[in-house]
Amino acid sequence: MERNMSALSNVKSKDVQLIDIYCNVCGKKIKTKNGILEEDVFEASKEWGYFSKKDLEVHKFNICEECYEELISTFKIPIKIIDKKEVL
Numbered sequence: 001m002e003r004n005m006s007a008l009s010n011v012k013s014k015d016v017q018l019i020d021i022y023c024n025v026c027g028k029k030i031k032t033k034n035g036i037l038e039e040d041v042f043e044a045s046k047e048w049g050y051f052s053k054k055d056l057e058v059h060k061f062n063i064c065e066e067c068y069e070e071l072i073s074t075f076k077i078p079i080k081i082i083d084k085k086e087v088l
């Protein structure tokens with residue numbers, strides 16, 4: 001949340017472009033209010049490189065929290081979870 005707000009703070013309100021964000025998996029629209037996300041999403045961005053078949057392509061997608069839970073539950077190896085309270 002804080003990250004989204006700081007990104008918008010130096011933009012004049014009239015210049016803010018409201019771009020709808022959708023979950024690429026289920027097509028659900030992610031709730032936003034004044035251009036700020038009201039629910040968190042998994043944002044993926046991948047620049048494919050020379051050793052892939054997609055060299056020079058950038059792939060981007062968003063996954064809502066429910067779809068994310070479903071996706072990671074199918075992983076053979078569980079994801080790594082870092083508790084930020086412990087790091088800080």
Ligand SMILES: [Zn+2]
Pocket residue numbers: 023024025026027028063064065066067068
């Ligand atoms: Zn979804």
